[in-house]
Amino acid sequence: DGGITQSPKYLFRKEGQNVTLSCEQNLNHDAMYWYRQDPGQGLRLIYYSQIVNDFQKGDIAEGYSVSREKKESFPLTVTSAQKNPTAFYLCASSWDRSYNEQFFGPGTRLTVL
Amino acid sequence: LAKTTQPISMDSYEGQEVNITCSHNNIATNDYITWYQQFPSQGPRFIIQGYKTKVTNEVASLFIPADRKSSTLSLPRVSLSDTAVYYCLVARPYSSASKIIFGSGTRLSIRP
Numbered sequence: 001d002g003g004i005t006q007s008p009k010y011l012f013r014k015e016g017q018n019v020t021l022s023c024e025q026n027l028n029h030d031a032m033y034w035y036r037q038d039p040g041q042g043l044r045l046i047y048y049s050q051i052v053n054d055f056q057k058g059d060i061a062e063g064y065s066v067s068r069e070k071k072e073s074f075p076l077t078v079t080s081a082q083k084n085p086t087a088f089y090l091c092a093s094s095w096d097r098s099y100n101e102q103f104f105g106p107g108t109r110l111t112v113l
Numbered sequence: 114l115a116k117t118t119q120p121i122s123m124d125s126y127e128g129q130e131v132n133i134t135c136s137h138n139n140i141a142t143n144d145y146i147t148w149y150q151q152f153p154s155q156g157p158r159f160i161i162q163g164y165k166t167k168v169t170n171e172v173a174s175l176f177i178p179a180d181r182k183s184s185t186l187s188l189p190r191v192s193l194s195d196t197a198v199y200y201c202l203v204a205r206p207y208s209s210a211s212k213i214i215f216g217s218g219t220r221l222s223i224r225p
Contacts, residue, residue, distance in 0.1 A: 004156075035215070042200065043157070043215035056209070090156045098206040101147075102213075104156025 003027065004105035006091050011110045013078075013085075021076045021108045023091035032074035033092040033102065036060060043090060049074055050096070078110065086112045117201045122220040131188045133219050135201030138182050143205040146177060146184045151198045151218070160199075161186070196223045 004025045013019045025032065031050050035043040045058030049068040063082025068074050074093075078085045088109050092102040118136040125131045137146070145164050149157035161168055163175040163184070174187040188195055198218040205212075 040217075042217045045213070088154070092156065101159040101162070102157075104158070107154065107156055109154070 004091060004093055004103055006089075006105035006108050008108060009106065011108055013110065013112050015112055016080045018077055018079050019110065021078065021089055021091075021110070023074045023076065023105060024072055025074075025091075025093045025103075025105075026072060027093055027103060028071070029093035029103070030071070030096045031094045032068065033094075034058075034064070034066065034074070034076045035090040035092065037088040037090060037107075046076065046089075085110055117203055117214070117216055119199075119201050119216065119219045121217065122222070124222045124224065125191055126224050127192055128190050131191050131195070131221065131223075133186045133188075133199055133201075133221065134183055135186070136183045137201070137203045140181050140203055141205060144181075144203045145205065146175065146181075147202045147204070148173070148175065148186045149200045149202070149215070151200065157200060157215070191221075191223050193223050193225065195221065197221060 007022045033048040034046040036046055037043050044060050046060055046064050047055055047058055047066045049055035052068055052071050055066050055068050063079055065077045088107050090107045091105040094102045145162055147162040148160045150160050151157040161170055161173050161175045163177055165177050168175045176185045198220050200215050200218040202213060
């Protein structure tokens with residue numbers, strides 16, 4: 001089965017700790033994206049990557065970091081610098097920058113205690 | 114950057130046709146219109162995409178008038194499972210991902 005997997009589904013962290021969210025895709029897509037969604041709100045773009053070893057900041061990159069060492073993987077680290085990290089995090093991928101269709105993972109709900 | 118405006122919420126009943134309109138007055142020549150559906154605690158799912166006139170697939174139809182300043186997503190004979198948030202996006206191919214804006218969407222509630 002092709003698709004995007006995110007793990008874990010639920011994540012709890014203590015304030016001041018860094019945490020890494022996993023995103024893996026086996027769709028052979030070049031482009032990958034990370035979004036944040038707060039309750040009742042739309043999606044906001046954190047980071048995106050159009051190709052391996054390259055990534056760009058989105059609208060709300062402060063307090064987050066990413067890497068793209070492999071085509072299949074685009075992990076997101078939520079650092080202690082992120083002031084309000086509790087949210088629903090969504091990873092997506094698309095064939096390329098032509099933006100025909102983004103495929104989304106199931107999401108990770110992060111709660112900071 | 115084409116800004117979109119959608120109704121915050123809509124209600125309908127099972128078996129009805131539902132039309133959700135999105136306004137995008139400053140759409141550019143090369144922009145496409147895309148609609149996504151999102152269920153609670155899940156990632157959005159692509160529904161349909163179009164450039165002009167009418168596009169239809171097994172799930173929905175998308176109507177785009179000649180001036181392209183608005184578009185209407187039409188869901189035929191909705192069921193309870195169509196209760197979700199629907200997002201309208203406007204973007205051009207090969208634009209920066211930061212130009213792809215998911216607004217707050219339209220929260221559609223279907224009643225028995």
